[in-house]
């Protein structure tokens with residue numbers, strides 16, 4: 354596929370995807386979802402970690418209001434299904450996914466960031482769920498993911514007030530994990546990515562799956578899943594890592 358909205362860069366196992374619809378604040382339109390869906394379905398095998406970021410002033414300022422406004426109910430449903438399935442594909446990837454939030458992350462943009470495993474924000478990032486201003490509610494899983502990520506009261510506060518918050522406030526709420534100067538955003542995110550990629554690759558994948566899938570299970574089931582994943586690393590990558598530790602060497606995965 355010839356990308357018109359996404360720009361990709363693959364280096365040292367890190368695939369950086371930049372959304373480049375700057376004139377519309379990277380608002381999510383049907384073309385974005387087609388491109389992102391294609392990218393996620395056809396990830397190069399060399400891509401071991403994905404970073405999603407935006408070009409210009411915005412990460413993503415929400416779903417494309419201009420495109421949505423005239424949709425028929427059938428088209429609206431189609432748009433919804435495509436969006437939901439793309440966001441679930443991001444969440445269900447077995448490689449880590451980091452959002453590098455460079456600017457406005459509003460509505461569907463905040464939901465996109467929340468579908469990633471964690472978020473690094475620049476000091477110029479702004480977060481919010483302004484849907485109630487438009488008479489709608491978050492529709493890409495935002496009510497569900499936000500409450501799980503930052504708790505019921507914080508999610509209620511942000512979604513019911515539509516207030517836009519700074520990166521620092523998002524950090525305080527636990528919506529983002531680190532805040533850095535804008536010129537350091539990609540460099541810092543790539544350093545974090547490289548650090549993750551230096552760890553046991555199977556352990557990273559299984560830890561991600563246990564956290565993600567366990568959250569959708571009752572606690573005892575989640576513990577069983579953890580025990581299974583834990584066990585599968587013995588006489589496997591775990592043996593390599595533990596023996597390297599005992600030999601005071603760096604593990605060679």
Ligand code: DAK
Nearest residue numbers: 376377378380414415416417418419433460461483492493
């Ligand atoms: N959609 C379309 N165009 C947008 C846009 C958006 N979400 N956000 C900004 N733009 C466009 C502006 O219209 C403007 O276009 P021109 O006038 O230049 O043609 C251009 O980007 C620059 O924006 P501004 O001139 O407004 O720039 P400012 O710096 O003054 O303000 C802003 C930046 C981000 C604060 C402001 O643009 C803003 O408030 N934007 C809208 C934020 C918002 O309400 N976002 C949408 C939330 S609702 C669904 C699931 C989910 C959703 C929908 C459906 N289904 C399951 C079906 C999600 C809904 C949302 O995301």
